[in-house]
Amino acid sequence: MGVDEPDMTLGPDTSRNAPNGTEANRVTLRYFAWVREKVGHAEEEVSLPPEIATIADLVDWLRRRGDTYASAFARPEVVRAAIDQTHVRTDAALHGAREIAFFPPVTGG
Amino acid sequence: MAVRVEPQDFDIGAEIASLTSGRTDIGAVVTFTGTVRGAAGGQPITSMTLEHYPGMTEAELARVEAEAHDRWPLSASLIVHRIGELRPGDNxxxxxxxxxxxxxxxxxxxxxxxxxxxxxxFWKKEARPDGNASWVDARESDTAAVERWHKRSAPKV
Structure with a gap:
């Protein structure tokens, strides 16, 4: 098998490994409704430090990133989360997540 | 089974006709239509804007619909939800x-x-005549409404 052939196995995506050998956990963060307005943008890509294991960890980490995040997550208990477009609780593990979304309780219908 | 998320209005009669066309196994069709109220908390509103999470919205609606088909012997179903800016009275x-x-x-x-x-x-934002707009809060009564179905699915022994 040539080196240019795509890797079709389900193992870790080594192309995402950081130069120093630790995996750079790249995820897309998405924000909706007033969470989006307070954060100031709808979407961003971030590299998560390895110690960020759960939604609750991520919220704590985001709150330390600046005033807009601190404002959006001032009352984290009223912010809901989804991993890869499925509702999750704050203790949900981020391992393998590609897209993590934060939003207020839904009000459709 | 079908779900649609779209800005345009729907025609209830046409949707029923489409769902039941050529079917003789259906004996009952129930529809619910939600419309925009012209006031919230005693204050008039001029418009309501619906934001959603493209992709997840369709996935959640499909999951909800599949759950209904698991619980009841449904012959057909449809969910249509509008997005974007709506006016009082709109579907x-x-x-x-x-x-x-x-x-x-x-x-x-x-x-x-x-x-x-x-x-x-989905998230609703209501605009008022003075130009201010605010996000609609989730209601406790809606949480209670969904919880009674949990009770029914898991009866006490």
């Missing part, structure tokens, strides 16, 4: 549940609405 949401008999259709339509309101990622 917001349409749910249709069709079954051989009315009880399943009535219950499934109510279940679909209760679950949709608690799970589908």
């Amino acid at each position: 917001i949401v349409l749910v249709i549940a069709a079954s051989a008999h009315r009880h399943a259709a009535f219950e499934a339509a109510e279940f679909l609405m209760d679950y949709l309101k608690s799970r589908a990622p």
Whole structure:
């Protein structure tokens, strides 16, 4: 098998490994409704430090990133989360997540 | 089974006709239509804007619909939810549940609405005549409405 052939196995995506050998956990963060307005943008890509294991960890980490995040997550208990477009609780593990979304309780219908 | 998320209005009669066309196994069709109220908390509103989470919205609505089909013998169903800016009186949401008999259709339509309101990622923002706008808060009564279905699915022993 040539080196240019795509890797079709389900193992870790080594192309995402950081130069120093630790995996750079790249995820897309998405924000909706007033969470989006307070954060100031709808979407961003971030590299998560390895110690960020759960939604609750991520919220704590985001709150330390600046005033807009601190404002959006001032009352984290009223912010809901989804991993890869499925509702999750704050203790949900981020391992393998590609897209993590934060939003207020839904009000459709 | 079908779900649609779109800005344009829907025609309830046309949707029922489309769902039941050529079907003779259906004996009951229940529809629910949600519309925009012209006031919130005693204050008039000029418009309501619906934001959603493209992709997750459709996935959640499909999950809710599949759950209804698991619980009741439904012959057909449809969920249509509008997005974007709506005016007082406009349609917001349409749910249709069709079954051989009315009880399943009535219950499934109510279940679909209760679950949709608690799970589908939509958010409403209301604009008032003074130009201010605010996000609608989730209601405790909607949480209670969905919880009664949990009780029913897991009876005490």
